[in-house]
Amino acid sequence: MALETAHSFGRDGHLAGIVSRPAEGPTSDLAVVFPNAGLTHHVGPWQLHVHLARHLAAAGVPALRFDLSGLGDSALPEQRESVTTRTTADIHDAIDLVSTECGARHIVMAGLCSGAIESHRAALTEERVCGVVLLDPPAYGDRLYHVIRWAERVLNPARAFRFLRRKLHESQGKVEKPDPANQPEPYRPMSAEEFAAQIETASLRGVDYLFCYSGNEDYKHRRQLFSILTPSTPHERITVFHYRNLDHTPVLMEDRRIIADTLLQWLQGKML
Numbered sequence: 001m002a003l004e005t006a007h008s009f010g011r012d013g014h015l016a017g018i019v020s021r022p023a024e025g026p027t028s029d030l031a032v033v034f035p036n037a038g039l040t041h042h043v044g045p046w047q048l049h050v051h052l053a054r055h056l057a058a059a060g061v062p063a064l065r066f067d068l069s070g071l072g073d074s075a076l077p078e079q080r081e082s083v084t085t086r087t088t089a090d091i092h093d094a095i096d097l098v099s100t101e102c103g104a105r106h107i108v109m110a111g112l113c114s115g116a117i118e119s120h121r122a123a124l125t126e127e128r129v130c131g132v133v134l135l136d137p138p139a140y141g142d143r144l145y146h147v148i149r150w151a152e153r154v155l156n157p158a159r160a161f162r163f164l165r166r167k168l169h170e171s172q173g174k175v176e177k178p179d180p181a182n183q184p185e186p187y188r189p190m191s192a193e194e195f196a197a198q199i200e201t202a203s204l205r206g207v208d209y210l211f212c213y214s215g216n217e218d219y220k221h222r223r224q225l226f227s228i229l230t231p232s233t234p235h236e237r238i239t240v241f242h243y244r245n246l247d248h249t250p251v252l253m254e255d256r257r258i259i260a261d262t263l264l265q266w267l268q269g270k271m272l
Contacts, residue, residue, distance in 0.1 A: 001022075001023040001024070001057075001058060002020045002021065002022065002023060002053070002054045002057035002058055003020070003021050003022070003023040003057070004018055004019065004020050004021075004054075004057075005018070005019050005021075005101075006018055007019060007097060007101070009093060009094075009096075009097045010069075010074075010077070010090065010093040011077060011089065011093060012075075012077045012078050012079075014069065014074060014075040014076065014077050014078075015066060015067065015068075015069065015074045015090060015093055015094070016042070016066065016067050016072065016073035016074045017042060017064050017065060017066025017067065017094065017097070018042065018053070018064070018065050018066070019062065019063070019064050019097070019098065019101055019102065020053040020054055020056070020057040020062065020063045020064075020065075021057055021062040021101075021102055022057050022058070022060050022062070023057075025060060026060055027060055027061075027062060027102065027103070028060050028061045028062070028104075028272060029103060029104055029105045029106060030061060030104060030105075030106040030107070030108060030130075030267070030271055030272065031061065031062045031063060031064065031098040031099075031102050031104035031106075031107055031108070032052075032053070032056055032061060032062075032063040032064075032107075032108045032109075032110050032133075032263075032267075033063070033064050033066070033091070033094050033095060033098060033107060033108070033109050033110070033119075034049045034052065034053065034063065034064065034065040034066070034110050034111060034115070035066065035068055035087075035090075035091060035094070035109075035111050035115045035118050035119065036067060036068050036071050036072065036111075036114075036115055037049075037111060037112035037113050037114065037115045037135075037249075038112075038113055038114050038115070039071060040072075041067055041071060041072025041073065042065040042066050042067045042072050042073070043065070044065065044112065045112065045249035045250070046249060046250060046251050046256070047256075048112065048249070048250060048256055048259070049065040050065070051253075051256045051257075051260060052110070052256070052259065052260050052263060053065050055257075055260040055261075055263075055264060056260075056263070056264060056267075059264055060272075061264075061267065061272070062098060062101075062102040062104060063098075064094055064097060064098045066090075066094050066097075068086075068087055068090045068118075069086050069087075069090050074090075077089075087118055087121075088121070088122075088125055091109070091118065091122045091126065092125075092126065095107050095122075095126060095128055095129075099128070105128070106128065106130045106131075106271065107126070107128045107129050107130065107131075108129070108130065108131035108132070108133060108267065108271070109122045109123065109129055109131070109132050109133070110132070110133035110135070110263065111133070111134070111135065112135040112136060112249075113135070113136050113137070113248070115135075116133075116134035116135055116136065116137035117134075117137060117138070117189075119132050119133065119134065120132050120134060120137065120198065120199075120202075121198075123202040123205075123207045124198055124201060124202055129207060130206065130207060130208065130271065131207060131208045131209070131210070131267075131270065131271060132202070132207060132208075132209050132210070133209075133210045133212070133263060133266075134209065134210070134211050134212070135212045135214075135259065136212070136213060136214050136216060136248055137211065138189045138190070138195070138218075139213065139216070139218035139219040139224065139225070140192035140195070140224075140225075140227075140228050141218070141220075141224070142224055142227035142228070143227075144220070144221055144223075144224070144227075145219075145220045145221065145224055148220040148221065149217075149220065192228045193228075195228070196228045196229050196230050196233070197230065199229060199230075199233060199238070200229070200230045200232055200233040203233055203234050203237040203238065204232070204233075204234065206237075207237070208237045208238075208239070208270050208271070209237060209238050209239065210239045210241075210262075210263070210266045211225055211238070211239065211240045211241070212240075212241045212243065212259060212262060213240070213241070213242045213243070214243055214244075214246040214247060214248050214250075215243065215244040215245055215246055215247070216248055219242060221242070222240055222241075222242045223240075225238070225240050226238070226240070239266060239270075241262055243255075243258065246258065246259075
């Protein structure tokens, strides 16, 4: 069972979050912090963060799920800041809260999608972060990735048909190509080299990483992440799970249970 309390906190008291802790029994000196997944508020997609936080609390690990500034139940701070500066300060405030409320001396950041990237960045600025859980972060293709992707397209009749039909329409001028000058600037994630360098920096400091990839189109095989890591990165600090049958946002309770069990087992094997 988990005991849950709502908190308003932060440098301007503008942040909102829920702390889940064990209702009875000993409490770990490690806590897990969940920032938002995209624009979804602190419950997470399909209540993923609620499920994970309560699962951890029942096992003796306190957790905080909270809204970053301007999202969900959190307001914007009084001082105007860049999004990056503001998010860094928000996570610092969140870590302060669980440290005070739960006596946590070690922090694991955990997030889905954009929350994964924010969790990863926290490991670069917060000395108290000893672990990072990245659920479906950006994936970078290697040679085997491109071979698998090509084979999937060739061996899948429906994909092959759509590809040939599109090419036929393009050759006949039936597809109007958009004017690049009128297109919005595309979102550009950090490069594979930059991401790998940051993982090296954090892991050499002693941060452990858990990567969990769903069955999305960008991650094709379990070793794909390791192909971009630098030679100096200690691979023993990197754990990767690839769940081909899981959705990016886990709709099914069984899928959320799989993620929760994976997270807890990793914590027990690495830090508890």
